[in-house]
Amino acid sequence: MGVTGDFLRGRGRDTLSAEEVSVLEQAIDRVDTLPPRSVVTRRGDRVRESTLLVEGAMCRYLDARDGYRQLLAYHVPGDFVDMHGYTLRRLDHDVATIVESRVARIAHDRVDAIMRDHPRLAWLLWRSTLLDAAMHREWIFRLGRLDAAGRLAHFLCEVAARMRAIGRVSDDVFALPLTQQDIGEACGLTSVHVNRTLRRLREEGIADVGRGEARIGDAKQLARIGEFDADYLYLDDGPWADTDR
Amino acid sequence: MGVTGDFLRGRGRDTLSAEEVSVLEQAIDRVDTLPPRSVVTRRGDRVRESTLLVEGAMCRYLDARDGYRQLLAYHVPGDFVDMHGYTLRRLDHDVATIVESRVARIAHDRVDAIMRDHPRLAWLLWRSTLLDAAMHREWIFRLGRLDAAGRLAHFLCEVAARMRAIGRVSDDVFALPLTQQDIGEACGLTSVHVNRTLRRLREEGIADVGRGEARIGDAKQLARIGEFDADYLYLDDGPWADTDR
DNA sequence: CGGAGCGTTGAAAGCCCTCAACGTTTGTGG
DNA sequence: CCACAAACGTTGAGGGCTTTCAACGCTCCG
Known part of the structure; x- marks a missing residue:
């Protein structure tokens, strides 16, 4: 291919x-x-x-x-x-x-x-x-309505879902080559606060982010914290999933 | 028409x-x-x-x-x-x-x-x-990088530019039928803080929002506070402004 | 005329930022 | 292969912006 x-x-x-x-x-x-x-x-x-x-x-x-x-x-x-x-x-x-x-x-x-x-x-x-x-x-939703933990959780859920869709997740681990500064710039947070919040997620066994990869420990909790619903990625339907028009 | x-x-x-x-x-x-x-x-x-x-x-x-x-x-x-x-x-x-x-x-x-x-x-x-x-x-930029005054300023600049483009601004006044709650929901702020921040903009003569309309007092200041640049609205170029491809 | 929604203001609390220092990892050149 | 520097990650303390909670005035409309 x-x-x-x-x-x-x-x-x-x-x-x-x-x-x-x-x-x-x-x-x-x-x-x-x-x-x-x-x-x-x-x-x-x-x-x-x-x-x-x-x-x-x-x-x-x-x-x-x-x-x-x-x-x-x-x-x-x-x-x-x-x-x-x-x-x-x-x-x-x-x-x-x-x-x-x-x-x-x-x-x-x-x-x-x-x-x-x-x-x-x-x-x-x-x-x-x-x-x-x-x-x-x-x-927009993530930045406007969620707190620090929610934003990180939502971001991780999205990337995890997209990485899974292209077959790049195994054992709930996927590559995430971002620094804490990068993640902060994605989520409207300082790198210091990203650090503190990721630590909390790690300590609670929900997600472990670092060394270029992310491991999802408790996907359900992560989705709850991030108010995440993958609907918007339209992964379930190809563009002609239902052809009735 | x-x-x-x-x-x-x-x-x-x-x-x-x-x-x-x-x-x-x-x-x-x-x-x-x-x-x-x-x-x-x-x-x-x-x-x-x-x-x-x-x-x-x-x-x-x-x-x-x-x-x-x-x-x-x-x-x-x-x-x-x-x-x-x-x-x-x-x-x-x-x-x-x-x-x-x-x-x-x-x-x-x-x-x-x-x-x-x-x-x-x-x-x-x-x-x-x-x-x-x-x-x-x-x-996303507005919510991720700007403080309350910046978010309101940016939002007002965008709506003003778009209203102007459709000929609905006169004497720097245009209809803005939003409550402070609505504006807060657009800018990721509480209605209380929207109120306080709009008051400041009004007192400084920069913008006056209320009673269903907005008046821009100092467009330059407003754009500076909101870090606003209208480029992204692509107002200057029709889709075939330059036809070299 | 009464009520509901909206706007306004004050006080206190909380979340996140800023500033600062130090530990750890990574990459590079000797 | 080691030494060093630079980037990244970690942690603490203090401060500021925004939220929360509460109360009250105003306006509009039924």
């Missing part, structure tokens, strides 16, 4: 036909390896290709005046990190890697052709941007 | 050709008038038509365990409040009116036809969902 193997797996399974996989694979101009902690796209940049994360971890963020970032999204393999740039043409935020990452590039010309000739694949690309929006909404 | 007059005006001007306006108008099944403070769609609902807000004000929100809501979006005339439902098929949040509102309904069958026969209009619909996502991102 090619580099698109994970595409949309975290976002509704069994969605791509063999032909569609082939079309997507042939649309790829090249595969790049990006160094860790590198900025891929800056706010305001005109983008002419879109980027599928194949392996590694990336994020999107906005800078604040005080020098800290606000993370907007955390990306796992199979995610397009900037498909919205195809339509919006310039990005309103930065995109960066967390660790060394392999990415597949698809020129927007190629996407034009997909839009024209492969309506169902076009639909899937649109759908993937809408799933980003659904996650954005849940991040 | 029909009921689609404001569509996308707040989201890049001069975007619709006469033919496209006509197609959109003819896709409308009916126009409903919805009472104030009514829930239009509930989380999980299967949606079979999309809703264009013609007149009034609406919002989208998620409920928290404590009984409070987290607003996810505030909608002004010209916004589709649930175009993402066309692709996702069920909604992951509630949709409600703030005040009595007129909405135009377009069955998803009709959208199918638009997708098939009017690629540029299809593109515009996709674009409008991407602008929602861009606003979501800015809401």
